[in-house]
Amino acid sequence: MTWCDIPASGGYWLRDARIPGTPAERLERVDLRVVGGRIAAIVPAGTAPDGPSLDGGMVLPCFVDGHAHLDKGHVWPRSPNPDGTFMGAIGAVMADREARWSAEDMRARFAFGLRCAHAHGTAAIRTHLDTYLPHARLTWRIFAELREAWAGRIELQAASICPLDRFAGDEGEAIADLVADHGGVLGFVTRLAGAGHAAIPPGFQDLLDRAFALAEARGLDLDLHVDESGETAAATLPVIARTALRRGFRGRIQVGHVCSLSLQPDAVIAETIRLVREAGIAVVSLPMCNMYLQDRAPGRTPRWRGVTLLQELAAGGVPVSVASDNCRDPFYPYGDHDMVEVFQSAVRIAQLDHPLGDWPNAVTATPASIMGLPDRGAIRVGLPADLVLFRARFWHELLARRQSDRIVLRAGRPIDTTLPDYRELDALMALTSG
Missing domain, CATH: 3.20.20.140 (Metal-dependent hydrolases)
Known part of the structure; x- marks a missing residue:
């Protein structure tokens, strides 16, 4: 799945995702419903009728x-x-x-x-x-x-x-x-x-x-x-x-x-x-x-x-x-x-x-x-759909690579994950090292 697969407007399902359970090491395979920028439903994988599939990829809260x-x-x-x-x-x-x-x-x-x-x-x-x-x-x-x-x-x-x-x-x-x-x-x-x-x-x-x-x-x-x-x-x-x-x-x-x-x-x-x-x-x-x-x-x-x-x-x-x-x-x-x-x-x-x-x-x-932020760090119904989507399916895959292909959702919509170029800071630096 790529960010292009996520609808530009309206509610949608993310099918076949793995999210942390209890304990967090145990991954639960689910379908996630996103409506109005928030998580509207979390149901067993295979329940959702349509929507982009993560093919078992992990989803973590921001x-x-x-x-x-x-x-x-x-x-x-x-x-x-x-x-x-x-x-x-x-x-x-x-x-x-x-x-x-x-x-x-x-x-x-x-x-x-x-x-x-x-x-x-x-x-x-x-x-x-x-x-x-x-x-x-x-x-x-x-x-x-x-x-x-x-x-x-x-x-x-x-x-x-x-x-x-x-x-x-x-x-x-x-x-x-x-x-x-x-x-x-x-x-x-x-x-x-x-x-x-x-x-x-x-x-x-x-x-x-x-x-x-x-x-x-x-x-x-x-x-x-x-x-x-x-x-x-x-x-x-x-x-x-x-x-x-x-x-x-x-x-x-x-x-x-x-x-x-x-x-x-x-x-x-x-x-x-x-x-x-x-x-x-x-x-x-x-x-x-x-x-x-x-x-x-x-x-x-x-x-x-x-x-x-x-x-x-x-x-x-x-x-x-x-x-x-x-x-x-x-x-x-x-x-x-x-x-x-x-x-x-x-x-x-x-x-x-x-x-x-x-x-x-x-x-x-x-x-x-x-930090006193009750709406952060979790995936629950009612919370903002601020999520990080990975191709990695298991913790051993997530921990093995840098995960540079992750997709970041804020309020349910993909953001631009292009990193700023160090050259932008050159004017502030008296460069002393290679």
Whole structure:
């Protein structure tokens, strides 16, 4: 089937499709009825009287990317990471931001990333925005413009990102107000300015309580970059969970990375997972970026995958998703805002198979729930017909290829899945690499 087979107007059936069941690994063979841009019926395959046939091809809901960095995307050609390390990435991004992040530059790169994600079938994204005053006011203004411009195509959320010590004093109030004014999520990294995730920073508990208080006063959710290193001394996640429990925090909390958890002793792991579950904290893993940055040393093959304990967290009752994170910037020079690639990579890196179980939900239903989007990440009667159609018939086929022939439906109609050309960004780049 091609997009040309789908009627240009009126209702229609998609016959002989495979959709995720319960668990998601189990595929159900069905016919789907689409009327008025929504799913009107889901019936056993062979029921529909007419309509294009998918010949047993898989249909997934449009994807939800719960952790991205669209403001810094696609700067790699002009600002590569000098050594591939985490600190090298921080330095390169800071220099690029200070020298280059004009309104025109951010708007073009941000929109380029959105066009890639849209073409690949993503319907919602939470992006972290570098929030360093006074420049942050421009960043959040560009975000607000693009959120409005892309409404109906990609639902955009934003979270601040800056070192935790930025929340001290009047600056913290100003950052929290800026986030609240734009309907955002309060976010930060659990390290201090200029430092890495080597240990729990001095004064961490007081600074953490300060950030929680700023969020509570404004009714904001939290989204934190946590323990992004291989240092077991960087164990801020249990402190965050205990703080949320002690304060009775009522908002949603998501934490990302949590790399060092996988190197902790078993007893510490078990206690951390218990606390995270009790505090209602969700975890998002960024497997591609963490594989690139973590355990990197010159001339040595990494001994450690860099990802957190996805399987153990999920088994312990913690909501776990996977997301794209950085794209073509000093933190990760690759990627294309494609959640199929993210899911394929996560399965391979973290061995999320045997069984695959509900892990497909990690790029659909789970991040949708975490982001408070009840109409995203599922295929149900009454929901928008925002679907991704594949020739692949089984998970092993979907995971084997890039699926470049997918068809993306939005409100039941095919969209143009042509990807933007990198040459469109050449005017913004001082090209330094081939």
